[in-house]
Amino acid sequence: MALIVQKYGGTSMGSTERIRNVAKRVAKWARAGHQMVVVPSAMSGETNRLLGLAKELAPAKTNSAYDRELDMLASTGEQASSALLAIALQSEGMQSVSYAGWQVPIKTNSAFTKARIESIDDVRVRKDLADGRVVIVTGFQGVDPDGNITTLGRGGSDTSAVAVAAAMKADECLIYTDVDGVYTTDPRVVPEARRLTTVSFEEMLEMASLGSKVLQIRSVEFAGKYKVPMRVLSSFTPWDIDINEEAKSGTLITFEEDEKMEQAVVSGIAFNRDEAKISVLGVPDKPGIAYQILGAVADANIEVDVIIQNLSKDGKTDFSFTVHRNDFARTMDLLKEKVVPALGATEVSGDAKICKVSIVGIGMRSHVGIASKMFRSLSEEGINIQMISTSEIKTSVVIDEKYMELAVRALHKAFDLDQA
Ligand code: ADP
């Protein structure tokens, strides 16, 4: 008997028929003798629908009172799907109970819309499991120290599931979704993408942080910190497939340093359309400039990603960086109003139509020439590179958004990732 946490994403929970299928699958696992905790997402489209209603009444604001209500609102999506799943399980003859985040409780900080989990009390869930119930815990939400409902950021049910698995010391956390595992790149963009049977935790962390939305980055961080065995697999196989076959399907996230993965130098290509580029032109090239520009941005709680500073000419230089597209307008305003006048820069310009494409692989540590191969493939496609950023196991480039798919396909091919 094992303790298993299963997470089902929005598409997997997308209709009553699909919820019934999830219930049948979970019941199969429970009948095989496992203790089951299930973490569902809201039915697909529901979170967007709810947040859209709020926007109709008031355009997005960045204040805590508004964000609190967004969480109050968006969290109802998971509450509904969780209750529906418990009802479906009961109709399959399984004892089942669902809990909202605050009932467990899953305690978070008070950063509404992007709260972080601080602790999970497992007493209530354990008691139900001991009494033979399947326990459903809402994904995406928690409760702050003042009793307010919080949410964990888009895609946050992955993180709920892994955190619950860590807190319960579960034997495995299975993330069921609408693809049958982690691929070399998003299979919706490159149909030739290949499923990886294993991916190292470090690579998964890079891929998630560089834009692969198959797992929320914090879920991978949690899995790494607490060594939660984690697998991504499909909820669209027939529910009654052999349980041993199902348990081995999909993609396993591995932690063992020396366990040999599929030994490609580059394991995957990630891309991110959510960034925007800002350039401050003609700034005096003297000590403290980076700090004056980026310090002001950081003080406004805006995260900066790729940064470049050009060579100086006549004592002046250009400084460019990227931020999340949601922070673009705010950053431009801040620079124009406060920073540029103080610096004596000539101009600030912005471009929201960029994207970041990255190659990821732990094999890059021990191989030279990988980045230059990337640059060559892009140049063969006539794609201009605007910025470059590297780490031990990834190289990212910022390019014009309109070349994104072309770039991803070309790199996928160049690094021999296409399916045979
Ligand atoms: P869920 O609702 O189950 O959480 P998501 O839409 O959040 O599902 O994540 C699954 C989607 O992630 C897939 O449909 C796929 O388009 C996308 N995706 C992006 N990159 C990858 C990748 N490298 N491997 C697999 N899927 C990916």
Ligand code: ASP
């Ligand atoms: N329902 C939430 C969202 O759409 C959380 C999730 O699906 O993981 O972002």
Ligand code: MG
């Ligand atoms: Mg998701």
